[in-house]
Amino acid sequence: MTAPAIIDSQNLSDLLGSTTPPRVLDVRTPGEFETAHIAGAYNVPLDLLREHRDEIIKHLDEDVVLVCRSGQRAAQAEETLRTAGLGNVHILDGGITAWETRGFAVNRGAPRWDLERQVRLVAGSIVLSSILASIALPKAKWVAAAIGGGLTFASVTNTCAMGMALSKLPYNRGATCDAPTIVSQLVGSAPTDPKAR
Incomplete structure (x- = not known):
């Protein structure tokens, strides 16, 4: 088993500004994503990614960077995608927490508790x-x-298990949290096109 490829916040920021940016998949709940996310990221909750991984990976040609709160769910998502045969996957070191701590911008919405805080x-x-x-x-x-x-x-x-159960509550679900919507976003827009986020 190989260790997942880790990318730090500065490196990701540089790549997002390049001519061939990676596809950023945020695997947190829609509620967490709506609170704060990296501009241009796609919200693909971990449970949905696991259930529809084969359909989703068909639309991931470029490099992929997985983001969650701190890295734990992104590591689980990376294992899921790697097992399915996708090799161009990286994990944002420290997740959205490290991204914000380093001073990089996020798109903000209504504040909600993150899933780990809800579990506690x-x-x-x-x-x-x-x-x-x-x-x-x-x-x-x-x-x-x-x-x-x-x-x-x-x-x-x-x-x-508690986190997965809590992620299904209406508080944590967004209006467009289903496989067809996510796949249409992946297919219908370029990795840097913010209109579908």
């Missing part, structure tokens, strides 16, 4: 509630244990 809120709330409930119902402590076990499993496997 839900998991922490369940653990706290179950521990408090265990004062009256001692078996409620096992709910906290189950959440702890789930978070451990998520860490070991680099997946997150």
